[in-house]
Amino acid sequence: MMRRWLDAGYRPPAGTVLINPGRAAWYSGMMPGLLAGRYTVDECAIALAPWCRALGIVLVEDSVVALDAANRVITLAHTGNLSYQCLSLNTGSRQPLPALNDGSIGLVPAKPFSAFYQDWQRWHQGSSPRQLGILGGGAAAVELALALRRSLPESELHVFSGKELLHGQAFGLIQRARKLLLARGVELHEGIYIDQIRQGQVVAGGRPVQQLEALVLATGAAALDWYQGSGLVCDDRGFICVSDTLQSASSPEVFAAGDCAAHAGSKKSGVYSVRHGAVLAQNVRAWLSGDALDDYQPQKQALALLSTADGGALMHYAGWTLGGQLMGKWKHYLDQGFMEKHRVSD
Ligand SMILES: Cc1cc2nc3c(=O)[nH]c(=O)nc-3n(C[C@H](O)[C@H](O)[C@H](O)COP(=O)(O)OP(=O)(O)OC[C@H]3O[C@@H](n4cnc5c(N)ncnc54)[C@H](O)[C@@H]3O)c2cc1C
Structure with a gap:
């Protein structure tokens, strides 16, 4: 999403924040190569601060622990509550444990x-x-x-x-x-x-x-616990139901993409998550300016x-x-x- 915004010369509105527990986003496709000694950490992780600086976004190093969709408030583990006008969730999934x-x-x-x-x-x-x-x-x-x-x-x-x-x-x-x-x-x-x-x-x-x-x-992939507690409509596995525009089925100001989203036709894999990103970049921007939104079309085959x-x-x-x-x-x-x-x- 940020790549597309930067390439298009778009700057999100003042007050936009990126929340992530660390200063880097790791690329799962290269993780096995890192463990096998073929790559270094720097080759497998994307530093987020330069992206935020380039787009005028504030990087908040924290984790979302709760979401109150009715009142448009997220709770962070260390920073407290934040209100939002528009929220894009890309918080992935966790691995289920034996019962x-x-x-x-x-x-x-x-x-x-x-x-x-x-x-x-x-x-x-x-x-x-x-x-x-x-x-x-x-x-x-x-x-x-x-x-x-x-x-x-x-x-x-x-x-x-x-x-x-x-x-x-x-x-x-x-x-x-x-x-x-x-x-x-x-x-x-x-x-x-x-x-x-x-x-x-x-x-x-x-x-x-x-x-x-x-x-x-x-x-x-299992859903993070707070998805279901958020008041957003979730599927029977606890993932956030989204329409083809990647908007929450119950709160159109909330977008969800990647593993955290339940979208008919999408699978829980990096290939699908990356494709969501292109539509997400377009639609978050369109929603903020009141323009028409695009539909995401899942690919039929994945490599x-x-x-x-x-x-x-x-x-x-x-x-x-x-x-x-x-x-x-x-x-x-x-x-x-x-x-x-x-x-x-x-
Ligand atoms: C070892 C391994 C190898 C894989 N290899 C491949 C592959 O080769 N090809 C492929 O298609 N798929 C692969 N996958 C699957 C792939 O990793 C996921 O489907 C994909 O990463 C999902 O993307 P995402 O953006 O939804 O979530 P993620 O990539 O998991 O990103 C979620 C982001 O949200 C942040 N986050 C999480 N919780 C919170 C919170 N509460 N508050 C704030 N931020 C939060 C995380 O720090 C992270 O930056 C692999 C998975 C594993 C485990």
Whole structure:
């Protein structure tokens, strides 16, 4: 959104603020590469302060903890309450936890990345867990497993996937991912739904499955608690319902995009979130000036490129699956291009 505003020479109204817990936005597409030692932090994170300076926006380093849509007020963890005329929510999602948890295994959610990276650094610098698990069987779990296998060779590594690995993806992609994980010595537990953590073990349906020291959560997307408490209409999973213009179904002055939004036809992935950004940039500006809003049209196909932590990648698009170093070079090229586009100099 900010890239588009800057390119168009648009400056948002005085009093516009950007609220984010840290001074950088991390790019998930390159996180596995960072853990595999292929990138530095600076290459994977976008500094927000230069963007705010360029657009005349105030950067508030804080977290939204509550939203009162009826009174148009947000509550921040440290700064208190802020009123708004127009609000754009892009606060993403969190990873769901097993329903029962006695706290006997160290849990490390894949997001926020800054916190995950700190835990990983500690492991990498010598205290890597003897038995490390990854909960989840989607693309993020596969990429993290391959990256952690490479960077933490001392750890015994387990992946627990409630359904088959990469459920719902093309057969060819599933086969290639499974083969790679097994070849690299990752223990795959497929079709095992972990619903409890008890006495240092992950448990499925009352049956202890594996003793673990730490468990990385790559369990997909769950809504942040305050979405449902906000008074905005939410879907049955607690995500904010939006129309094609990305406006809240109940409060048109609130926009929601990316993982936090429930939009028919959009999936919870970076590819869809980035496409939301283009329409969001146009519509927030149009709403503020009383102009007509555009409709977001979800793409029918999305390119999947999974980093394999050795410079290669697995690719799936429109029924085609390929793997190898060439795919890795292509992913690297696309990722670099994305980051380049999202940097601004002071
Ligand atoms: C390891 C991993 C790899 C992935 N790789 C890919 C990939 O290659 N391709 C792909 O398409 N998808 C990928 N995904 C999924 C992708 O990360 C998400 O779908 C995408 O980031 C969603 O974008 P978003 O802008 O909605 O949320 P996010 O990117 O999660 O951004 C949310 C932002 O909001 C901030 N925030 C959160 N809570 C608050 C709060 N309460 N107050 C203020 N600010 C807040 C956060 O700090 C963050 O800056 C991956 C996910 C993981 C975990």
